[in-house]
Amino acid sequence: MDSLFKSHGALTFPFTAERIYSLSMEDRESRLRINDMNLDELLCLNTSDYLWSSDDENGCMSVLDLSNKVVGLYMCYDGGYLTTINFFHEKCKAKGLEFEIVMVYMPFAGPVKWLQSRVNEALVKHEISWWVLPFNDKVSRRLSRLFSAYYHRNDKMIILGPNNSFAEKLGLEVMCCYGIRGYPFARECIVDRKFAKLRSVTLESVLLIISEEHNYYVLDKDGDRVPVSELLGRNIILYLDYLDPTPIAQVYDQLVNWYPKLKAKDPEFEVVFISYGAPRGIVDERYYKMPWLSVPFPSGHSEHVNIKQLFLEWEDKYPTLIAFGKDGLLRSRRANLHLKLDGIDAFPFQGYLRREMFLDFNELNHFFY
Structure with a gap:
């Protein structure tokens, strides 16, 4: 009753159950x-x-x-x-x-x-x-x-x-x-x-910026060079993460599980790992065993990517999967969340980008409060 009086003031009088119910319904209708x-x-x-x-x-x-x-x-x-x-x-x-x-x-x-x-x-x-x-x-x-x-x-x-x-x-x-x-x-x-702006970002523009000093190539699991041009026209996920060993590597562990299933659904599909670097100076051994492609690191860190074109202004770097379609256009900035919620059926992430952005903007509440 005390909290109700603080929020409604004298309107709570005569403090009956009927009055309280009436006020609750009025507030509910107003919020709608x-x-x-x-x-x-x-x-x-x-x-x-x-x-x-x-x-x-x-x-x-x-x-x-x-x-x-x-x-x-x-x-x-x-x-x-x-x-x-x-x-x-x-x-x-x-x-x-x-x-x-x-x-x-x-x-x-x-x-x-x-x-x-x-x-x-x-x-x-x-x-x-x-x-x-x-x-x-x-x-x-x-x-x-x-x-x-x-x-x-x-x-x-x-x-x-x-x-x-x-x-x-x-x-x-x-x-x-x-x-x-x-x-x-x-x-x-x-x-x-x-x-x-995000719809103008292409896989090629991102990877060519990263790979310029490496003659536009990425590495496969055996360390062999794969030209960026071979990735065009395919469904591609960019996997962005830190190299440090961490007690919780959710995105990595999930991707290890999802990767063969996605390849079975689309044999041309591929993942490219981009490093955020290793702030603590230690590289997790798992990243040397990745079954997918990677931008050469340590020189291939994310500072070679124009991060601003992929992330919102207030966002810090975080592990994520960024999906591009066969047309080379950005499909999702949170592909890992869609895979977690909807499984492999979420692939190839059609129509997610705009909805993601509205959800991301709701984080402004937490950013301030």
């Missing part, structure tokens, strides 16, 4: 509709209502006018991201990119007046001009439930597209990760751009 909600619904306002500027110089703007713009709904928990958001807001204005900030006080770290005073002082100090919703306990608690701000206890920003065209729950995370390049700070827009 969250991507279709417009600014006035989220703020419990009418479209004819007005929001006032934080600096009293820019006057006011109607909720209806704001709804026609890209709006960042800044749920200010402690003001920790206030200057960061203002930095990108100013960058957008300087480039003529339409972007308005609406700030909502989320006073869950202390008394309401204390938070308002602290945030207002910061707004004045940094000469920030945003639209501000006067504190409304009902609205703040409702937003915290819809977007889990109360439980994370961190500032959040929801990006609302013009005329309710999209709602991005990870607006702050996208902004901090991509900066002004991420405008309008929605994952779907970033995915579209990144997907287009």
